[in-house]
Amino acid sequence: KQEVTQIPAALSVPEGENLVLNCSFTDSAIYNLQWFRQDPGKGLTSLLLIQSSQREQTSGRLNASLDKSSGRSTLYIAASQPGDSATYLCAVEGGANNLFFGTGTRLTVIP
Amino acid sequence: DTGVSQDPRHKITKRGQNVTFRCDPISEHNRLYWYRQTLGQGPEFLTYFQNEAQLEKSRLLSDRFSAERPKGSFSTLEIQRTEQGDSAMYLCASSLSGDNGYTFGSGTRLTVV
Numbered sequence: 549k550q551e552v553t554q555i556p557a558a559l560s561v562p563e564g565e566n567l568v569l570n571c572s573f574t575d576s577a578i579y580n581l582q583w584f585r586q587d588p589g590k591g592l593t594s595l596l597l598i599q600s601s602q603r604e605q606t607s608g609r610l611n612a613s614l615d616k617s618s619g620r621s622t623l624y625i626a627a628s629q630p631g632d633s634a635t636y637l638c639a640v641e642g643g644a645n646n647l648f649f650g651t652g653t654r655l656t657v658i659p
Numbered sequence: 660d661t662g663v664s665q666d667p668r669h670k671i672t673k674r675g676q677n678v679t680f681r682c683d684p685i686s687e688h689n690r691l692y693w694y695r696q697t698l699g700q701g702p703e704f705l706t707y708f709q710n711e712a713q714l715e716k717s718r719l720l721s722d723r724f725s726a727e728r729p730k731g732s733f734s735t736l737e738i739q740r741t742e743q744g745d746s747a748m749y750l751c752a753s754s755l756s757g758d759n760g761y762t763f764g765s766g767t768r769l770t771v772v
Contacts, residue, residue, distance in 0.1 A: 649701030
């Protein structure tokens with residue numbers, strides 16, 4: 549069974565810092581990897597989708613990379629803002645037509 | 660299209676009662692998923708529909724849970740004889756075949772008292 553791990557579990561940074569969130573997965577046979585944001589008590593908002601054939605995706609201040617062979621992905625957030633405070637979830641889709649999620653990284657950006 | 664809609668947003672019920680949740684996916688999406696999320700955890704897969712056919716069910720989906728997607732449009736998730744352990748956020752997602760990623764709804768938060 550696919551296992552997804554996210555490190556760190558929580559992160560607190562001052563506004564303006566660049567930061568990296570890490571995601572690792574045990575089975576490299578994936579279709580794609582998706583990063584989501586979740587605000588407290590809310591649903592999931594998709595941030596970036598990386599297909600298995602891709603190495604990275606960028607959207608605004610966000611950049612996600614994928615190294616399928618080593619089972620790793622990183623989410624880079626540039627120039628962090630207080631509005632970035634949320635839980636960030638990594639999920640991989642394998643051949644089972646569903647997503648396997650990590651437990652998330654809870655980010656706090658201090659003004 | 661405003662995305663994936665879920666109703667209700669919150670539900671408080673007494674133990675032993677039945678509850679039903681509804682999900683309206685993005686209209687052109689043929690795949691629909693139900694996930695459950697407990698506090699501090701990532702969402703866990705419950706079940707998956709392609710059009711109206713329920714193709715996969717997780718072991719988490721006990722006999723008290725049933726999901727339907729009549730006509731391949733909206734879906735319902737029913738929990739019978741609710742237990743306190745059923746308290747969680749129930750998330751619905753939809754996607755279009757072809758690796759375009761998943762779109763999630765805002766979820767239904769269930770509290771069993």
